[in-house]
Amino acid sequence: GAGVSQSPRYKVAKRGQDVALRCDPISGHVSLFWYQQALGQGPEFLTYFQNEAQLDKSGLPSDRFFAERPEGSVSTLKIQRTQQEDSAVYLCASSLWTGTGVSEQYFGPGTRLTVT
Amino acid sequence: GESVGLHLPTLSVQEGDNSIINCAYSNSASDYFIWYKQESGKGPQFIIDIRSNMDKRQGQRVTVLLNKTVKHLSLQIAATQPGDSAVYFCAEKGDDKIIFGKGTRLHILP
Numbered sequence: 411g412a413g414v415s416q417s418p419r420y421k422v423a424k425r426g427q428d429v430a431l432r433c434d435p436i437s438g439h440v441s442l443f444w445y446q447q448a449l450g451q452g453p454e455f456l457t458y459f460q461n462e463a464q465l466d467k468s469g470l471p472s473d474r475f476f477a478e479r480p481e482g483s484v485s486t487l488k489i490q491r492t493q494q495e496d497s498a499v500y501l502c503a504s505s506l507w508t509g510t511g512v513s514e515q516y517f518g519p520g521t522r523l524t525v526t
Numbered sequence: 527g528e529s530v531g532l533h534l535p536t537l538s539v540q541e542g543d544n545s546i547i548n549c550a551y552s553n554s555a556s557d558y559f560i561w562y563k564q565e566s567g568k569g570p571q572f573i574i575d576i577r578s579n580m581d582k583r584q585g586q587r588v589t590v591l592l593n594k595t596v597k598h599l600s601l602q603i604a605a606t607q608p609g610d611s612a613v614y615f616c617a618e619k620g621d622d623k624i625i626f627g628k629g630t631r632l633h634i635l636p
Contacts, residue, residue, distance in 0.1 A: 452628050
């Protein structure tokens with residue numbers, strides 16, 4: 411079956427440009443997560459949605475980062491006025507549900523963003 | 527700061543030997559841990575998990591050990607194969623997010 415897909419896979423942006431990264435979660439998955447992975451590091455949490463509600467955005471590094479999931483399915487991570495320190499792989503993950511139990515998160519392949 | 531981290535950045539193992547990847551965590555209240563495998567150009571892939579009420583869990587060719595006394599967990603891979611070459615992360619499940627350590631790169635020697 412189809413897993414989590416992300417597009418584009420690679421994005422090169424000039425400093426100051428805005429970018430939009432897309433995530434298509436597994437169909438029916440309620441929860442969606444965005445992570446940022448710098449080179450040689452582990453992924454770091456950015457934000458989390460349950461359906462269309464953004465329940466946690468504590469990991470977003472600045473107000474230049476904005477995420478949405480308007481219909482509770484596809485999500486977009488937008489970065490405004492990109493800076494070189496934004497260069498990283500942006501990973502999206504989805505899970506069937508969350509809450510008091512545990513539901514495995516399935517990761518997409520990521521979008522590698524390079525800011526020049 | 528991070529609550530999970532790994533002891534070694536790189537581990538080289540002879541093909542066919544067993545691999546042991548170690549991880550320390552700092553939050554004694556942590557109750558759920560996960561090991562992920564990440565191959566080049568791919569997202570992390572779930573390998574095995576363990577709850578804090580267990581000290582050992584086995585999967586196919588993999589075993590996770592949890593020592594709550596010293597806040598340490600390890601991933602053992604039996605009969606390491608070339609396809610095991612990847613970066614391995616231990617991770618802790620928070621309220622909703624997953625908290626990853628830095629990772630250990632596993633090299634398989636022919």
